Amino acid sequence: MSSVDPIRVGSVSEVPEGEALLVPAATTGTVPITVFHAEDGEFYALDDRCTHGAASLAEGWIEDDQIECPLHGAAFCLRTGAALTLPATVDTRTHRVEVDGEDLLLYPGTPASS
Amino acid sequence: MSSAGPVAQPDADPVTGPVMIVGGSVAGYTVASRLRQHGFTAPITLIDPEGLPYERPPLSKQLLLGETGPEDLALAGTSWFTEHEVELVHARVESLRLGPAGAEHTLTLDDGAELTAATVVLATGATPISLGIEVDDDAPSANDPSADPRVLTLRHRDDVTALRQILDAAHHTGRPARIAVVGAGVLGAELASSLTELGAEVVLFAGPGIPASALFGRRIAARLHAQHTDHGVHVFPEYAGSVRLHSSSNTKPSSDPTSTGVEVLTLSGAAVPADAVISAIGISPNTWLAEEGGLELADGIIVDADQRASHPDVFAVGDVARHEQAPRRTEHWQHAIDTATTAAAVIAEATPPSPGPEWFWSDRYGVHVEAIGSLRAAAADHPATGYTVVHREDPAHPEKLATFVLDDAGLLVGAASIDDPLAVRAARRIIQRGLVVDPDQLADPEVSYKALAR
Numbered sequence: 001m002s003s004v005d006p007i008r009v010g011s012v013s014e015v016p017e018g019e020a021l022l023v024p025a026a027t028t029g030t031v032p033i034t035v036f037h038a039e040d041g042e043f044y045a046l047d048d049r050c051t052h053g054a055a056s057l058a059e060g061w062i063e064d065d066q067i068e069c070p071l072h073g074a075a076f077c078l079r080t081g082a083a084l085t086l087p088a089t090v091d092t093r094t095h096r097v098e099v100d101g102e103d104l105l106l107y108p109g110t111p112a113s114s
Numbered sequence: 115m116s117s118a119g120p121v122a123q124p125d126a127d128p129v130t131g132p133v134m135i136v137g138g139s140v141a142g143y144t145v146a147s148r149l150r151q152h153g154f155t156a157p158i159t160l161i162d163p164e165g166l167p168y169e170r171p172p173l174s175k176q177l178l179l180g181e182t183g184p185e186d187l188a189l190a191g192t193s194w195f196t197e198h199e200v201e202l203v204h205a206r207v208e209s210l211r212l213g214p215a216g217a218e219h220t221l222t223l224d225d226g227a228e229l230t231a232a233t234v235v236l237a238t239g240a241t242p243i244s245l246g247i248e249v250d251d252d253a254p255s256a257n258d259p260s261a262d263p264r265v266l267t268l269r270h271r272d273d274v275t276a277l278r279q280i281l282d283a284a285h286h287t288g289r290p291a292r293i294a295v296v297g298a299g300v301l302g303a304e305l306a307s308s309l310t311e312l313g314a315e316v317v318l319f320a321g322p323g324i325p326a327s328a329l330f331g332r333r334i335a336a337r338l339h340a341q342h343t344d345h346g347v348h349v350f351p352e353y354a355g356s357v358r359l360h361s362s363s364n365t366k367p368s369s370d371p372t373s374t375g376v377e378v379l380t381l382s383g384a385a386v387p388a389d390a391v392i393s394a395i396g397i398s399p400n401t402w403l404a405e406e407g408g409l410e411l412a413d414g415i416i417v418d419a420d421q422r423a424s425h426p427d428v429f430a431v432g433d434v435a436r437h438e439q440a441p442r443r444t445e446h447w448q449h450a451i452d453t454a455t456t457a458a459a460v461i462a463e464a465t466p467p468s469p470g471p472e473w474f475w476s477d478r479y480g481v482h483v484e485a486i487g488s489l490r491a492a493a494a495d496h497p498a499t500g501y502t503v504v505h506r507e508d509p510a511h512p513e514k515l516a517t518f519v520l521d522d523a524g525l526l527v528g529a530a531s532i533d534d535p536l537a538v539r540a541a542r543r544i545i546q547r548g549l550v551v552d553p554d555q556l557a558d559p560e561v562s563y564k565a566l567a568r
Contacts, residue, residue, distance in 0.1 A: 018564055061539040070535045071482055072475060
């Protein structure tokens with residue numbers, strides 16, 4: 001992933017706190033990525049697919065700084081992508097997301113921490 | 115408890131001696147990993163005859179279907195054990211000798227080696243209950259019918275391999291394998307689904323009535339049970355009494371279904387032929403080590419809220435453990451993790467998290483079902499006295515169905531759902547937070563689950 005240009009994936013008002021926005025592969029140019037609006041007001045982005053199985057984290061339950069997979073309950077840290085609970089044993093990837101005014105900007109492939 | 119003494123908190127110093135965990139799987143592995151997360155520094159040994167601990171839920175689904183390989187089931191690789199200084203011993207524990215509280219305890223392995231422990235964690239799991247077997251005198255397995263490859267259970271990776279071999283053998287004859295699945299609970303239903311997907315002809319001995327009504331509530335259980343017939347499974351509303359083995363070899367099944375070698379005999383006297391029979395009628399806890407150690411047993415190893423058995427240096431977790439106040443043992447995956455998490459915290463002298471309500475899931479015929487808490491009050495057509503049962507149905511999503519059970523104080527005691535997992539995510543929070551929710555709102559698909567759980 002060499003792209004350094006962000007993609008505008010939506011507006012802040014489209015994604016209330018506790019909700020998520022699924023950005024399809026056609027938009028990200030890579031895998032589907034979900035942007036989460038956490039209850040601390042921050043936006044985070046992770047690979048959409050749970051590392052445990054065929055589930056979309058966009059359908060999961062956001063609480064504190066975690067997303068809980070809708071199927072088997074594996075929790076991931078929204079900040080780091082760390083797999084926090086079984087049945088997931090593999091961490092997921094974070095992606096940098098920025099708020100620019102009303103715009104949500106996603107950097108697919110760029111880790112959140114960079 | 116045999117007396118008040120053994121389960122009382124000992125005055126001993128913090129445990130610093132070796133911890134021996136007997137049994138891998140998710141319970142044993144979770145004890146080891148949580149101990150290290152707590153900063154526990156004493157030696158930890160995990161002993162399991164199958165080696166690396168692995169996840170069992172995929173056995174009846176992804177592994178049987180070939181969607182995942184045996185190696186993908188590992189809960190952690192060998193590098194994890196090295197990094198966390200957890201010694202993994204591939205062996206069977208043959209005996210357990212417990213010394214007095216605070217003294218050394220000795221485990222003898224099947225290779226004769228002896229290990230000593232300050233703390234013993236029993237995660238010995240359970241064994242599937244077998245059907246009674248009748249054998250023709252000339253059947254190849256007449257001497258040891260329990261070893262007959264046509265009589266199966268499903269608990270270990272090797273069991274899946276054995277079942278796949280039956281399917282493959284039939285496949286080579288150009289006809290589908292005919293598999294009798296006995297028991298239509300969670301495991302039996304998943305097996306029927308996976309076997310059907312693999313092209314097998316499935317006869318499911320479900321017993322009378324709607325199986326799993328107490329697990330999921332009547333409405334959801336009925337919808338799930340109807341799936342079997344919809345997918346071509348031949349459902350027998352009878353219990354299987356025993357299995358009769360004939361001399362015809364399973365390796366060359368005849369095209370004549372009446373001579374495939376196995377017959378399932380129902381209580382009403384019917385004899386149903388099959389290539390193989392797999393029993394999914396429940397499990398029996400592996401308590402013999404605990405029995406040898408003199409621990410108190412009652413359909414499981416009796417433990418207190420700290421998972422401590424009737425010896426202060428012994429803990430039991432997972433399927434083999436039974437809480438002293440509980441009406442029955444719990445056999446769910448999440449229960450294995452919760453009990454292991456509690457035991458690890460107690461051993462490491464940390465504060466155990468309060469376990470959540472019982473929770474489990476099942477995947478079959480392409481639908482996802484979950485339940486949390488107790489649905490027993492919704493097991494019949496009418497709610498049990500004192501309980502309110504509400505269902506959430508969404509005309510825009512007819513595949514979804516959720517059931518909620520509230521007690522007479524308006525508190526949620528259980529929830530189940532088909533293809534609506536957020537219902538159960540919400541229910542867990544509502545139950546744990548003791549929220550009083552309006553039944554009408556629970557039933558209204560326009561009301562978001564997140565709003566109800568706040």
